[in-house]
Amino acid sequence: xxxxxxxxxxxxxxxxxxxxxxxxxxTLADRxxxxxxxxxxxxxxxTGSILLLYTGTSTPRNICALLAAxxxxxxxxxxxxxxxxxxxxxxxxxxxxxxxxxxxxxxxxPMFIRIITALKSALPYIKKxxxxxxxxxxxxxxxxxxxxxxxxxxxDFGTAxxxxxxxxxxxxxxxxxxxxxLAQLAESLRLGVDNVWVRREGQDLRIRFDELRVGxxxxxxxxxxxxxxxxxxxxxxxxxxxSMTGEPLGVRREPGASVFAxxxxxxxxxxxxxxxxGDNTRVKGIVKYIEESEKIxxxxxxxxxxxxxxxxxxxxxxxxxxxxxxxxxxRAASVLLVDYSCALRLATPLAIMSAMREGVENxxxxxxxxxxxxxxxxxxxxxxxxxxxxxxxxQVAEVIPAEGYERSEILRLAACLxxxxxxxxxxxxxxxxxxxxxxxxxxxxxxxxxxxxxxCTHVNEKRVLxxxxxxxxxxxxxxxxxxxxxxxxxxxxxxxxxxxxxxxxLIGLIGLNDPPRPEAREVIKALRxxxxxxxxxxxxxxxxxxxxxxxxxxxxxxxxxxxPVDKAGIVASLHDEGETVLMVGxxxxxxxxxxxxxxxxxxxxGADLAREVAGVVLTASDLHQLLAAIQLGRSAxxxxxxxxxxxxxxNTLFLAGGLSGILGPGISALLHNLTTLGVCFNATRRFxxxxxxx
Amino acid sequence: MNSSIMQYITSFFEGRVRxxxxxxxxxxxxxxxxxxxxxxxxILTLTVExxxxxxxxxxxxxxxxxxxLLELAEQWSAAHPV
Numbered sequence: 001x002x003x004x005x006x007x008x009x010x011x012x013x014x015x016x017x018x019x020x021x022x023x024x025x026x027t028l029a030d031r032x033x034x035x036x037x038x039x040x041x042x043x044x045x046x047t048g049s050i051l052l053l054y055t056g057t058s059t060p061r062n063i064c065a066l067l068a069a070x071x072x073x074x075x076x077x078x079x080x081x082x083x084x085x086x087x088x089x090x091x092x093x094x095x096x097x098x099x100x101x102x103x104x105x106x107x108x109x110p111m112f113i114r115i116i117t118a119l120k121s122a123l124p125y126i127k128k129x130x131x132x133x134x135x136x137x138x139x140x141x142x143x144x145x146x147x148x149x150x151x152x153x154x155x156d157f158g159t160a161x162x163x164x165x166x167x168x169x170x171x172x173x174x175x176x177x178x179x180x181x182l183a184q185l186a187e188s189l190r191l192g193v194d195n196v197w198v199r200r201e202g203q204d205l206r207i208r209f210d211e212l213r214v215g216x217x218x219x220x221x222x223x224x225x226x227x228x229x230x231x232x233x234x235x236x237x238x239x240x241x242x243s244m245t246g247e248p249l250g251v252r253r254e255p256g257a258s259v260f261a262x263x264x265x266x267x268x269x270x271x272x273x274x275x276x277x278g279d280n281t282r283v284k285g286i287v288k289y290i291e292e293s294e295k296i297x298x299x300x301x302x303x304x305x306x307x308x309x310x311x312x313x314x315x316x317x318x319x320x321x322x323x324x325x326x327x328x329x330x331r332a333a334s335v336l337l338v339d340y341s342c343a344l345r346l347a348t349p350l351a352i353m354s355a356m357r358e359g360v361e362n363x364x365x366x367x368x369x370x371x372x373x374x375x376x377x378x379x380x381x382x383x384x385x386x387x388x389x390x391x392x393x394x395q396v397a398e399v400i401p402a403e404g405y406e407r408s409e410i411l412r413l414a415a416c417l418x419x420x421x422x423x424x425x426x427x428x429x430x431x432x433x434x435x436x437x438x439x440x441x442x443x444x445x446x447x448x449x450x451x452x453x454x455x456c457t458h459v460n461e462k463r464v465l466x467x468x469x470x471x472x473x474x475x476x477x478x479x480x481x482x483x484x485x486x487x488x489x490x491x492x493x494x495x496x497x498x499x500x501x502x503x504x505x506l507i508g509l510i511g512l513n514d515p516p517r518p519e520a521r522e523v524i525k526a527l528r529x530x531x532x533x534x535x536x537x538x539x540x541x542x543x544x545x546x547x548x549x550x551x552x553x554x555x556x557x558x559x560x561x562x563x564p565v566d567k568a569g570i571v572a573s574l575h576d577e578g579e580t581v582l583m584v585g586x587x588x589x590x591x592x593x594x595x596x597x598x599x600x601x602x603x604x605x606g607a608d609l610a611r612e613v614a615g616v617v618l619t620a621s622d623l624h625q626l627l628a629a630i631q632l633g634r635s636a637x638x639x640x641x642x643x644x645x646x647x648x649x650x651n652t653l654f655l656a657g658g659l660s661g662i663l664g665p666g667i668s669a670l671l672h673n674l675t676t677l678g679v680c681f682n683a684t685r686r687f688x689x690x691x692x693x694x
Numbered sequence: 695m696n697s698s699i700m701q702y703i704t705s706f707f708e709g710r711v712r713x714x715x716x717x718x719x720x721x722x723x724x725x726x727x728x729x730x731x732x733x734x735x736x737i738l739t740l741t742v743e744x745x746x747x748x749x750x751x752x753x754x755x756x757x758x759x760x761x762x763l764l765e766l767a768e769q770w771s772a773a774h775p776v
Binding site: 022025026029032033038039040041042043044045 | 703704705706707708709710712752
């Protein structure tokens, strides 16, 4: 892009270029700030003027070199101006100008100018109404057009103008709030900085997302989102592309295949050569998300819209009857001018958007009105134990050797096997061994991992197995009888038990527990107080361990020993029993259950896939936010109901006034539109009490 | 001319301002800044880097006029003489 030096003095240089988009100006300012010697930068976005203050003699040369290298990122800008137009346009708050014009300037204008301006502004409304009629719809647009046309035909240009002013203002207000809310949502999503794994010189390194460059080899494992657009170089995985294509089932991706940012690896591992990185790809994801969230309308929103449109024919019917009975066009017009639909149509989506925005401010990301409704109506909350009620950070509670073995021997051998696997249980065992300074040598052969069961290898010619009771006893037929009493004791204490066998004999047990989150008990109590009738805990642990944890947390209903695939079924059956179900989970295998629930809730550090699927994300990873989310949902739905009631009662009153002739069409229109503005304003008020923001 | 704070503004355009101020290097300053600005409508992001003593502030100039923001900055600056 071109920069022209307007003037230059020692220590000061002013340049000019085309008007700058704000986000590009940010990047430019960041780069300039990092030049040595720069002491001040002033940029005017509108005029494209850049004033730089500096010290040192070589700085101007560096400035010029830096600016010469700048190109306006065409592609990303196009994407942004189209979709995040939200952000740009969000600044256009509808001002008071039109009102002032109506009140003070308009009356001063000569009559014919008033007529011309009224006709000119009426045309779009009339066109819209005719178009609707032409398509066979008798909807709100037709009503608006009729009301305006009747006023104009009666020569009442004042009423017509006022009507259009209020209609326009209501729409502008709605647009503004919507854009503002979306802009904030987009912003909150964009700021999430996370780390990615890259492979450099054969080593896997963790780097910041913004340090990624095109050409980097990115490593993506089970349950993680793919952070870049790219080509698979190595590996084999099932990739869930639901965020791009809507297809819920994973597709297989092998070397040579293309993958896209924002899609998620369900299982397997991929090495990806990045072809597109940075905000550019991420922005696409956000755009998609926002578009989706707009589609996910709440049931109540649909109801408001249907109600608004069904009311229209009745308005016409009533107006017709009034005209027949009184032969008074003024009174008939009054009926048309008071319609119930405006307020319902505008206020409901406004309330939903505002609630979503308030959620973001409180670290609760709600992805659409439907989920807000789910939160409000929840009668049952289902928790997946690991990761939501606990921190998903298991600890070794006890190591029990069989007779003739040392405790340290058992722990050392287990750690030696487990260190090859990245899952939390393995990490707990390795951590414990490290804490006890148990150093081991690599004596074993290749280690095999049997998914969800255990590990198998050979140490000193002996076959060593580590895993669940099911794996050791049922699959591998190792006798466990001599240690059953100890295993029972561990299970009763709420531990999950790992069995270690060598050469066909059980040689030790390791008990692991996963302590509950500190706030879990309190939150469950508060949920009950908030009227949630059923709280259910799901876990893969055995019955006794599950019972102990449930008791600690004050939960009386739990399902133990369930397999990941059963979770969605349990949620669905609760739903069939007539419950409105909130599912709280954070693992990859919770995703089907999260989608089956009325609202799926996940925590920020949950698997990427879970965050993708869940309707609600608690972005500060604190269960207290679940309460706030429910409160927000209830408050929003209550506000919508109140608005319904206010709209219906006030407008009925005005209608009665119009029918009886007490209120003229002008006053009717004014009162009606003030009601509309009033409920819109009511819809955007805060939902959560101030002090309770978390 | 707004005397004190202006000399610490490293870069500025409507909607984004970076201030480098010695006070920002002190620990606990971030909390103060949040307490001062966090609740004000129109502030979009606040980033304090204690190491470099820098504050990056993005705001919505339609909601929070630049003058109003400068007033706040002046108040803070007056309370924290260098």
